[in-house]
Amino acid sequence: MSTPILSTHALTGGYGDFQALFGIDLHLDKGEVISLIGANGAGKSTFLKSIFGLLPVNADMVRFEGSPVGGTPAHQMVGKGISMVPEGRRLFTGMTVEENMRVAIDNARLPEAEGPWSRERLFQLFPILKEKRRQPIENLSGGQQQMVAISRALLCQPKVLLCDEISLGLAPKVIREIHAVLPEISAAGTSIVLVEQDVTLAREASDRLYCMLEGRITLSGISQDISREAIASAYFGA
């Protein structure tokens, strides 16, 4: 078996004295899509933040392409090839759609011309953004803002994309639109970690699935093989 592109090893973490994660082992192979599901407060977002250097962890708890990277500051993680679509989108207010994209291009792992993702390609995926490229970010709808957040993360030219609740608070039609681009992101060679609360969406979109409960992994396996009953008991605790 080849080395996973991203893996965590007995990862523990939390906020100050409050421990939220209790030994998470997880791996992501190159080109794979994995889902991480769990109820509110299970520790999913904390886990992503810990991987991404936003919360303190030991170096060998997170490995990227085989080397220990735990605790590396987030802006250096981008340079290594990890980027994130944060929960709640977190776009740069007061700036236009295209300026938001250009911040990513300015700091990307590869120049726009060399990486798989360019503004042009993203405007084909999300034609509405081309129309609104000179609009301030505040003028866009929630779904459109989510498209900008995904575009911004992709323009960092990541090898691994972390998506934190990208369907949260969006209309079902918009969620389908956004999930429809995931296969294209995979096809470009990017591996994806999808954090979701919606179990059906998470199962459909991923190769493998992890379920978290109270800071521990309670279930993992091939998405299509796991029964709904197994998920239900892992999700809520039995």
Add this chain to the structure above:
Amino acid sequence: MQWLDAIIQGVLLGGMYAQYALGMALMFGVMRIVNIAHGDVMILLSLIVISLAGVLPLGNIGLIVVIVPIAVLLGWVLQKFILNKVVGADPLPSLIATFGLSIALQNLMLEVWSADTRSLPNSGIASASFEIGGIYMGLLPVLVLICAVVLTGGLDAVLRYSRFGRGLRAAAADTEAAAMTGVDPKRIYAIATAIAVAILGLAAVFAALRATVSPSDGSAQLIYAFEAVIIGGMGSLWGAFLGAMVLGVAQAIGLRIDPGLGILFGHLVFLAVLATRPEGIMARKK
């Protein structure tokens, strides 16, 4: 004619205030760091310039060339060792830290330079003037105004169109999200503070040429800079420039009415703007 003259002199005075306000607009307006030591840093740079002029046979231009790199270094050190430890969503820690710094700097300056007022030796430029249509204008204030316009325009363009400017605006909007997008917020902030203090270095030379400075003068400059930024609107550099003009003109008109009213008039206009348009004249839509 008397009032036209007051307005013109006010605009020229506004040019000086604009130089104080520009660094403040960058730090307070864009980065949301409250730097109470802003005026004291300017006075410190002025006193350094005056002392340098006593030992080195440099012209005014030469002094600017020497002081700006010193200012850049000072700004970088200030951000690296003090402000980067207190930046965040909460403005209070930076306020307290720089308040302490302000007191420390004032006392340090008193210790080194004593409470005497000082200024740069008059090299002719401070008293040179010319006449247009019956109105006399000082050469130095006109130069100061031109510098302020060029600096505001240049910095505004840097913020809008450069990689550094986009990174700074992104970090100011959401520091954590900017880091997730590859921006190193601490580095960007250190550069921004270095720029802000560099502008103060230039202002320090002009201030020492145009009037006297003493270690306790910083707080007045701080107030003018704050008022200009708030009158103009947070986050807008041209707004701060306009705010400085409003302040300068208000003071000049007040002075014409009664020599004791000048400073007060400026503060009254500031309060009037706060009461009627608290977001500032050129505030960006949120």
